[in-house]
Amino acid sequence: MAKIQMKSPSCSYFYPWATVMVSCISADGKPNIVTIGASSVCSSNPPTVGIALNPQRYSHGLIEAAGDFGINIPGPQQVEATDFCGTRSGRDMDKFAAAGLTPQAPSVITSPLIAECPVSLECKLVEVVGLGSHDWMIGEIVAAHVDEELLDEDGHFRPSPDRALFCFGGDYRRVGQQIAKWFFTR
Numbered sequence: 001m002a003k004i005q006m007k008s009p010s011c012s013y014f015y016p017w018a019t020v021m022v023s024c025i026s027a028d029g030k031p032n033i034v035t036i037g038a039s040s041v042c043s044s045n046p047p048t049v050g051i052a053l054n055p056q057r058y059s060h061g062l063i064e065a066a067g068d069f070g071i072n073i074p075g076p077q078q079v080e081a082t083d084f085c086g087t088r089s090g091r092d093m094d095k096f097a098a099a100g101l102t103p104q105a106p107s108v109i110t111s112p113l114i115a116e117c118p119v120s121l122e123c124k125l126v127e128v129v130g131l132g133s134h135d136w137m138i139g140e141i142v143a144a145h146v147d148e149e150l151l152d153e154d155g156h157f158r159p160s161p162d163r164a165l166f167c168f169g170g171d172y173r174r175v176g177q178q179i180a181k182w183f184f185t186r
């Protein structure tokens with residue numbers, strides 16, 4: 001295998017990333033949604049997640065002012081709404097209404113959640129790390145809401161490959177074929 005050193009070190013489009021819809025709210029109570037392709041778990045205890053948000057996004061100021069946000073994990077059924085919310089600004093429209101999405105009341109934070117998404121996480125903003133074009137906005141998950149179809153009989157989360165949406169090389173993709181279980185070489 002011959003590896004070529006790229007002119008640019010960026011590799012952000014090479015691998016699949018979970019696509020999420022981040023919900024937030026303005027000081028005067030108007031909800032908004034921004035689509036995020038760059039998000040990740042940061043820590044499991046306390047449970048924290050990060051999203052890479054360009055400071056020019058309308059949502060950035062809302063999240064900083066409110067101090068919280070919702071991470072809503074769409075499935076393939078929400079692909080159109082996901083793209084819509086990533087190609088329009090909440091400065092110009094009510095994206096919940098325009099995309100046909102329903103605000104779901106949060107239990108802890110002020111930002112609404114998205115009822116149509118099978119998984120919604122309530123996050124309190126704990127840190128904003130400026131990195132250049134994007135800030136890494138880190139939130140602690142203070143409540144999680146999961147479609148009952150994704151819970152087993154003991155109430156444990158059993159993620160379904162059919163209910164997640166990934167960005168991969170400029171496409172939206174489903175989860176692919178299972179290859180092995182974690183730790184299978186132990």
Ligand SMILES: Cc1cc2nc3c(=O)[nH]c(=O)nc-3n(C[C@H](O)[C@H](O)[C@H](O)COP(=O)(O)O)c2cc1C
Nearest residue numbers: 035036037038052053054057058059086088089090
């Ligand atoms: C698939 C997809 C992934 C995106 N990922 C990000 C991202 O990780 N960070 C970001 O700042 N913007 C991202 N965007 C762009 C924002 O979603 C877009 O600029 C949006 O219109 C901003 O909305 P707002 O002005 O209401 O905040 C993405 C857009 C799409 C379609």
